[in-house]
Amino acid sequence: MSDIRELYQELIVEHSRKPRNFGRMEGADQEATGFNPLCGDKITIYLKMEDEVVRGIRWDGAGCALNTASASLLSERAKDKTCAEMEALFEIFHKMVTGGVLNEAETAQLGKLAVFSGVKDFPVRVKCATLAWHTLRAALNGVRETVLD
Amino acid sequence: MVAMRTGHPSAVAEQPPAVFDVGRIRKDFPLLEQQIYGKPLVYLDNAATSQKPRIVLEALRRFYETECANVHRGIHKLSEDATIEYEAARVKAQEFLGAAESREIIFVRGTTEAINLVAQSFGRKQVQAGDEILITAMEHHSNIVPWQMVCEERGARLRVAPISDEGELLLEELEKLLNPRTRLLAITHMSNVLGTVNPIAEIIRMAHSRQIPVLVDGAQSAPHLPIRVQELDCDFYAFSGHKLYGPTGIGVLYGKARWLEQMPPYQGGGDMISAVTFEKTEYNTLPYKFEAGTPHIAGGIGLGAALDYVAQVGLERAAAYEHELLDYATGKIAQIPGVRIIGTSPTKSCVLSFVMQNAHPHDVGTILDREGIAVRAGHHCAMPLMDRFGIPATIRASFAFYNTKEEVDALVSGIEKVREVFA
Numbered sequence: 055m056s057d058i059r060e061l062y063q064e065l066i067v068e069h070s071r072k073p074r075n076f077g078r079m080e081g082a083d084q085e086a087t088g089f090n091p092l093c094g095d096k097i098t099i100y101l102k103m104e105d106e107v108v109r110g111i112r113w114d115g116a117g118c119a120l121n122t123a124s125a126s127l128l129s130e131r132a133k134d135k136t137c138a139e140m141e142a143l144f145e146i147f148h149k150m151v152t153g154g155v156l157n158e159a160e161t162a163q164l165g166k167l168a169v170f171s172g173v174k175d176f177p178v179r180v181k182c183a184t185l186a187w188h189t190l191r192a193a194l195n196g197v198r199e200t201v202l203d
Numbered sequence: 204m205v206a207m208r209t210g211h212p213s214a215v216a217e218q219p220p221a222v223f224d225v226g227r228i229r230k231d232f233p234l235l236e237q238q239i240y241g242k243p244l245v246y247l248d249n250a251a252t253s254q255k256p257r258i259v260l261e262a263l264r265r266f267y268e269t270e271c272a273n274v275h276r277g278i279h280k281l282s283e284d285a286t287i288e289y290e291a292a293r294v295k296a297q298e299f300l301g302a303a304e305s306r307e308i309i310f311v312r313g314t315t316e317a318i319n320l321v322a323q324s325f326g327r328k329q330v331q332a333g334d335e336i337l338i339t340a341m342e343h344h345s346n347i348v349p350w351q352m353v354c355e356e357r358g359a360r361l362r363v364a365p366i367s368d369e370g371e372l373l374l375e376e377l378e379k380l381l382n383p384r385t386r387l388l389a390i391t392h393m394s395n396v397l398g399t400v401n402p403i404a405e406i407i408r409m410a411h412s413r414q415i416p417v418l419v420d421g422a423q424s425a426p427h428l429p430i431r432v433q434e435l436d437c438d439f440y441a442f443s444g445h446k447l448y449g450p451t452g453i454g455v456l457y458g459k460a461r462w463l464e465q466m467p468p469y470q471g472g473g474d475m476i477s478a479v480t481f482e483k484t485e486y487n488t489l490p491y492k493f494e495a496g497t498p499h500i501a502g503g504i505g506l507g508a509a510l511d512y513v514a515q516v517g518l519e520r521a522a523a524y525e526h527e528l529l530d531y532a533t534g535k536i537a538q539i540p541g542v543r544i545i546g547t548s549p550t551k552s553c554v555l556s557f558v559m560q561n562a563h564p565h566d567v568g569t570i571l572d573r574e575g576i577a578v579r580a581g582h583h584c585a586m587p588l589m590d591r592f593g594i595p596a597t598i599r600a601s602f603a604f605y606n607t608k609e610e611v612d613a614l615v616s617g618i619e620k621v622r623e624v625f626a
Contacts, residue, residue, distance in 0.1 A: 058573050062566070062624050071561070071625075093565055094582050094595050116595055118563035119625070179569060 060172035061179070062119065065127075070119035075129035079112040087115075088189030090181050090202045095121050097186060099129075099193045108132045108140070108194075118182050120173065125186035127167060137194045143167075144187045150174065151183050223524040228516065228605050231256040235605060242575030245610045250395050250423060250554055250601035251579055252445045255509070259449055262508035266501045274500055275474055275491070289500050292507030293490070296455050299510045300440060301431035306489040307463065309456040310503050314422040315345040317441030317456035318389070320493060321418055322349035324466040325387065325439075332358035335384045337415075339364040339372055339401075340591055341394040344584040346420045350389060359386070366591065370397035370546040377406065381413050388417045392424035396583045396597065397546030398529070398554030400428065404435050411436065416462065422446060426603070427525060427552045429518050432457050444502065449509030453502030456493075463489050470495040521604035525553050528602050532611040536600075539618055545597050556583075556597040559618070561625040564596040570624060571598075574617040 079085075079100035087098045097115030101108055111129045132140055146160045147167055153174040161168065173183045181202050192200040229235050234254045237244050246254060266288070272281035274289045290305075297305040311317045330336065336350045340363055347361075354361045362385075364377035381388065388410045393400045403424075407417045416438035421430060425442035432440050439462070444453040458466075468475055468486055472495030478485040486492045513521075532555050537544055541560035559567060568580030579599045582589045589595060600614055 058570050058620070058624060061569070067625060092581075094586070094589075095565075118565040120566070122563075176569060179565075182565065 061176055063169045063172065065166065065169045066119060066123040069123035069126040073122050073126040075112050075126070077112055077114055079110065082112075084193045084196060086189050086193035086198055086200060088185050088192065088200045088202070090117075090121075090185050092181065092202070093118070095182065095185055097121065097125055097189055099125075099186070099189045101193050106136045106138070108135055108137075113186070113189075117185065120170075120179055120182035121185050124170065124183045125189075127169075128186045128190060131165075131167065132190065140190060140194065144191060147187060148184060151180050223520055223604070225524070225605060225607055229607075231258070231512070232605055233257060233260070239575040239577070240573055243613075245574075245576040245613045247600040247602065247606065247610065247614060248577045248579050249426075249603040249606075250446070250583075250599065252451065253426060253448050253603050254605070255450070255505075256448055256512050258512050259505050259508045263450060263501050263505045266504050271501075273497055285500055288507070289498070289503045292503040292510075295507045295510045296457075299430070299513075300455070300457050301433050302457050303433060304460060307457055307460050309458065309463070309490045309493045310498055311441075311454050311456050311493075312452050312499070313443035313445065313454035314420060314441045315443075317439075317454055318346055318418065318420065319349045320456055320469045321387075321389075321439050321441075321458070321466075322353045324469045324493075325462065326350075326353035326357065328466055330354075330357045330359045330386050333384060334359040334386045335362050335382070336360075337362045337364060337377075337380050337385050337388045337390075339377070339390050340366045341370065341372070341397060341399065341588055342389075342391055342585070343395050343420065343422070344586070345422075346389055346391060347587065360384075363587075364390075366399075369548050370394065370399045371548045371550075372399075372401055372406075374402070374406070374409075378409055381410055381415055383413075385410075385413070385415045388415055389420070390417065391420040391422075393421075393427070393552055393554075394546065394585075394588075395423050395554065396556050396585050396588055396599065397548065398551040398556070398601075399546055399548040400424065400550045400552050402550075403437070407436055423554070424552075426513075427518075427522055429522070438462055444506040444509060447506075447509055448512055450499075450502045450505040453499045453506045455506075460489060463493070468492050468495070472496045474498075516604065522552070525602055525604055528606055528608065528611065529553055529555065531608055532600065532602070532614070535611060535615050536618070539615070539622070541622065542618070545592055545594070553602045554599060555601070556599045558594055558597055559621065559625075562621050564598045566625070567598045567618070567621050570621045571614070571617040574613070574620065576614055576617045578614075 082100035083103045084101045089096045095117035099113045102110030111132050113125050151173040170183050232254045272285045274286040293305050293308045296308045362380050392403050410417045418439040419437045421440050421442040426447045440457040445451040475495040477487045545556040564580035581596050
């Protein structure tokens with residue numbers, strides 16, 4: 055059994071309390087809304103793009119601590135990254151929270167995002183940690199809405 | 204409510220009211236003995252489903268091991284026995300509800316199916332374009348969506364009676380909404396989120412004075428409040444077996460015979476007919492007209508055992524104990540800084556919903572779970588009610604007569620742990 059602190063690491067609690075890049079963005083180039091019907095969590099991600107590169111990102115919505123911290127840390131990470139880079143990072147993140155084994159290079163790429171590693175012991179909370187990522191993927195692909203199933 | 208006393212008040216040798224022996228009750232529920240993550244299970248999700256006493260589990264086992272056969276059709280001994288037991292369960296449900304006749308008891312899968320049955324059958328027959336169905340702001344989705352479907356199909360309008368910030372129906376507003384176009388009032392007896400017990404007898408009188416029939420959603424009230432449908436004079440009353448210590452997949456729709464008789468069947472199939480040709484089918488009599496196909500025979504028998512169990516425990520005594528438990532929990536939880544109780548009506552039963560200042564209900568639910576405490580966190584299938592209170596979700600602790608004050612204390616410690624994590 056894993057301790058509850060493994061899940062709610064300090065960085066997660068801190069970001070859930072003071073989410074970064076939080077709020078609407080006027081004149082976004084791309085935006086998407088993600089919805090988790092199971093719990094009602096809903097977030098919208100707004101992007102400023104330059105070619106295939108994320109130059110600006112903001113988000114808003116309401117959800118649990120994992121959802122909020124995940125969106126906040128994701129928004130920090132996405133700046134100046136290409137679509138392909140974020141897609142690759144989502145693969146690694148998803149593998150981590152669903153209990154997959156990461157190699158050294160993958161772990162290194164995660165950096166701060168490794169604070170979500172505790173999620174793997176809480177399968178019912180995986181979607182909380184990945185809603186922002188699914189929503190970012192939708193926004194990058196020009197899809198306006200994504201509903202987790 | 205106080206425990207019922209027996210005997211003449213002046214009798215000198217009168218015994219004090221027997222203490223509700225929760226320790227003995229708990230021994231009837233095998234599941235409650237287990238540990239979750241190495242901690243004693245504290246099961247406070249009874250409004251979602253209750254645990255099952257041994258007598259119910261044994262009834263299910265006995266049926267499948269020694270009596271299993273189809274009902275109402277076999278000429279052999281097993282089928283005869285199964286039919287007798289299944290029909291005996293119907294009579295137990297009749298007695299439980301105080302219904303006039305056992306043919307007014309329709310076995311269904313649960314409250315949801317019961318309401319859908321009335322919506323589809325009564326709705327199709329009675330609701331025309333321009334008519335109205337009245338519900339309230341504290342309904343579960345299962346007493347909203349079936350009516351939306353009927354209204355959409357028939358071109359009727361769904362009206363919603365509002366509630367106060369305390370979570371009580373605004374009776375004057377409800378009364379104003381009852382009008383000559385209202386075909387039915389469909390209302391919960393007890394809110395699954397707020398715990399509010401509605402003054403259902405008064406509301407039924409109000410509707411009946413305008414010749415409006417009333418369906419009562421009894422999913423939450425049947426396990427906690429003694430129900431007498433004839434005294435209430437409700438036209439329909441629905442409840443689920445699984446919230447009443449019985450199996451899942453079985454429930455009851457009570458309907459006044461005069462309504463049920465004029466309603467068309469809900470589903471077609473075997474058992475609901477008396478004669479079939481390709482030209483025309485004669486429908487069976489009540490209650491079978493509404494019970495197409497092989498029913499949940501084991502479930503019905505299991506529900507009968509659950510009703511026996513509840514009668515043996517005594518719903519009045521149990522309700523008094525549960526009330527004490529709710530008061531104790533409310534007092535403790537209201538004192539925790541940053542906690543806001545949702546649903547503060549003085550007439551409540553067994554449900555305690557709350558939100559916490561710095562912690563989302565799902566995070567609270569996860570932390571409590573790791574302490575072995577099972578609560579529900581979410582919108583409780585009442586999204587319009589969440590909107591009414593401007594919250595996305597609540598944490599809901601819901602009690603049954605097998606819960607204890609020690610379990611409430613464990614819940615309070617769990618909430619303290621949440622506060623530590625999100626301090």
